[in-house]
Each structure stands twice: as structure tokens, then as C-alpha cells.
Amino acid sequence: MAAVEADLGACQGYANCVVGADRYFDIDDDGVVVLLRTEVADEDRRRVEEAVRSCPVSALRVTGA
Numbered sequence: 001m002a003a004v005e006a007d008l009g010a011c012q013g014y015a016n017c018v019v020g021a022d023r024y025f026d027i028d029d030d031g032v033v034v035l036l037r038t039e040v041a042d043e044d045r046r047r048v049e050e051a052v053r054s055c056p057v058s059a060l061r062v063t064g065a
């Protein structure tokens with residue numbers, strides 16, 4: 001199963017990822033992304049990959065098959 005990772009130091013809190021996939025991403029009180037889950041279900045993969053691509057600072061990535 002694919003997994004999603006976040007570079008918390010790179011995140012600038014733009015929240016594009018939350019808009020794209022709110023079951024996977026949230027923003028904490030400091031404006032940093034929070035991963036609500038790390039394993040990406042097959043049926044969610046396309047949506048999550050689009051959310052990852054929408055990050056303006058490339059702080060997210062999907063790994064695995």
C-alpha cells in the first residue's frame with residue numbers, strides 16, 4: 001500500500017492539501033500540516049497524489065507501490 005509523508009519544516013500552511021484531501025491532511029494551530037493517516041487506500045490514491053502535487057512548496061510525497 002502507498003504511504004504519504006510530509007516535510008513539516010518545509011510546510012508553509014497553504015492548506016492546498018487539506019482542500020484536496022481532507023481525510024488525509026489537516027493544519028494545526030501553528031499552521032503546519034498534520035497527517036491524519038499515512039497509509040493511502042488504493043481508491044484514494046489519485047486524489048491524494050493530486051493533493052500532494054498541489055502543495056506549492058513540495059512538502060508532501062507519496063511513496064510505495
Ligand code: SF4
Pocket residue numbers: 006010011012013014015016017018025027032033054055056057058059060
Ligand atoms: S499544501 Fe503544502 S504547504 Fe500547504 S499545508 Fe499542505 S503541506 Fe503545507
